[in-house]
Amino acid sequence: xxxxxxxxxxxxxxxxxxxxxxxxxxxxxxxxxxxxxxxxxxxxxxxxxxxxxxxxxxxxxxxxxxxxxxxxxxxxxxxxxxxxxxxxxxxxxxxxxxxxxxxxxxxxxxxxxxxxxxxxxxxxxxxxxxxxxxxxxxxxxxxxxxxxxxxxxxxxxxxxxxxxxxxxxxxxxxxxxxxxxxxxxxxxxxxxxxxxxxxxxxxxxxxxxxxxxxxxxxxxxxxxxxxxxxxxxxxxxxxxxxxxxxxxxxxxxxxxxxxxxxxxxxxxxxxxxxxxxxxxxxxxxxxxxxxxxx
Ligand SMILES: NC(=O)c1ccc[n+]([C@@H]2O[C@H](COP(=O)([O-])OP(=O)(O)OC[C@H]3O[C@@H](n4cnc5c(N)ncnc54)[C@H](OP(=O)(O)O)[C@@H]3O)[C@@H](O)[C@H]2O)c1
Numbered sequence: 701x702x703x704x705x706x707x708x709x710x711x712x713x714x715x716x717x718x719x720x721x722x723x724x725x726x727x728x729x730x731x732x733x734x735x736x737x738x739x740x741x742x743x744x745x746x747x748x749x750x751x752x753x754x755x756x757x758x759x760x761x762x763x764x765x766x767x768x769x770x771x772x773x774x775x776x777x778x779x780x781x782x783x784x785x786x787x788x789x790x791x792x793x794x795x796x797x798x799x800x801x802x803x804x805x806x807x808x809x810x811x812x813x814x815x816x817x818x819x820x821x822x823x824x825x826x827x828x829x830x831x832x833x834x835x836x837x838x839x840x841x842x843x844x845x846x847x848x849x850x851x852x853x854x855x856x857x858x859x860x861x862x863x864x865x866x867x868x869x870x871x872x873x874x875x876x877x878x879x880x881x882x883x884x885x886x887x888x889x890x891x892x893x894x895x896x897x898x899x900x901x902x903x904x905x906x907x908x909x910x911x912x913x914x915x916x917x918x919x920x921x922x923x924x925x926x927x928x929x930x931x932x933x934x935x936x937x938x939x940x941x942x943x944x945x946x947x948x949x950x951x952x953x954x955x956x957x958x959x960x961x962x963x964x965x966x967x968x969x970x971x972x973x974x975x976x977x978x979x980x981x982x983x984x985x986x987x988x989x990x991x992x993x994x
Contacts, residue, residue, distance in 0.1 A: 702889055703727040703760045705751060705791065706770045707744075708735040710848060711806060714882030715768055716744055719889070727760045754790045754797075761798035766889045769795070770806035771826060773819075775945045780952050784822025792829045795836055802892045804885050805830055807840040809874070809901060810956070810965035817965045818955030831897045839894045843881050843902040844874035844967065845960075847984040850913060854992055857921075862929045863914050866936040866957050869928045872907035873960065874967060877984055880904070880977035901969040905980050913981055920985035921992050933958060 702719055706712035707728035719726045720742045728744045729751070730736045736746040749756035751772070761767050769791050777783035795803055810817040811824045830838045853863040867873070881902055888894060910928035918926030933954045940950035959965035969975055 701725040701727065701764045702766055702768070703729065703747075703757075703764045704768045705729050705757075706768075706772050706806075707739060708732070709770075709772065710846070710878040711882050711885065712768060712770065713739070714879050715885050715889070717742065718882060718886045720744060722886075722890070724890070727764070729757060729760050751787045752790050754793045757791065758794040758797045761794050761800050764798075764800060766802035766804065766892055767795060767800050768804050768806070768885055768889060769830070771822065775949050778946055778948055780819055780946070780948050781822040781825070785825055788822065788826040788829055792826075792833065795830070796833055800836055802889070802894070803830060803833075803836055803838045804888050805838055805840045806881070806885070807842050807899075809842050809844045809903075809967050810959065811840065811842055812899075812968050813959075813965065816955065817959045818952035818957075819949065820956055820965070821952075827899075837892075837895050838897050839888055840897075840899045841881065841885060841888075841902055842899055842967070843876050844904060845876070847875050847877050847904070847913075847979070847981060850917065850984075850988060851991055857923070857926065857992070861923070862927055863910070863917070864929050864931050864936075865910055866931055866933045866954065866961075867910060868961050869910040869930045871961070872909050874903035874907050874971075875913070875981065876902055876904035876977055877979035880979050884977065899968070901967045901975045902977055903967060903969075903971055903975050904977055906971075906976075908981050916981045916985040917988050920982075920989040 704716045707716050708730045726744045728739045729747045740746045747760040771787050807823045808820045810820040914926045914928040937950045937954045
């Protein structure tokens, strides 16, 4: 039996589906019975609970071989690090009370830094918190920038014919597909081959700049002249707030982008076969095009 947090999300859902396809027993945790239904139809046991409900997730974790833990994003949190720590504390307590032996924890590139990385600061806190669980083996997965983040550019492309970011557009950046993170998590959940507390960067197939991303996506959607345009941090912050994202989260996202731009938020491992994952930006662009055209 495995327990999967965030089981209706990008990574958790893919993990649950892969484990079920292998014939494993899986408990899937989410806040909505309806959203979990596609997984229960495939044989998963649904645990309808908020991750803040420590007792409920302790029950979900009890008797499992391994747990996939993650702190879901909450774009409207007034104090994002505080929100991350509340959820993180609940998950850590549940792991300890349930006596879980193996945890694959979704973290991020930059989570080795206690400050200066905005929305990733709370993932540093969570790594430290899980590292204090003496009886539990933990691997912290530190993926880089998700290629799926580009999907949020569809409206900008349709309205203005460009993609916009405050990241440097010509700096190579590791970018990863969430399905590759799920594949790696499944490998480690099922092998339970880690001991103590370890970390693993996950970096996509190679570093690509935003300019290269726009070329690949432009080709896939039939807009060969598509370009990424770099805009000031404050413009991005204001537009995020305009979209309903809280001021604290918008400020945290900008702090993270600044840290990526100045190089302070970067992988801690050199690229290697172990942290390199297969899905290329060209492959992702085909998925992007399907969503763009749907
Ligand atoms: N985007 C990036 O470039 C990037 C890079 C590195 C790391 N990360 C990290 O990756 C994580 C996001 O992963 P993802 O994309 O797979 O997430 P996601 O697609 O947003 O999924 C979040 C999941 O959590 C569930 N959820 C939300 N709030 C919950 C709560 N209070 N209690 C129980 N379940 C809750 C949601 O389901 P319901 O709504 O159905 O409950 C959903 O299944 C974040 O920790 C982020 O920091 C992101």
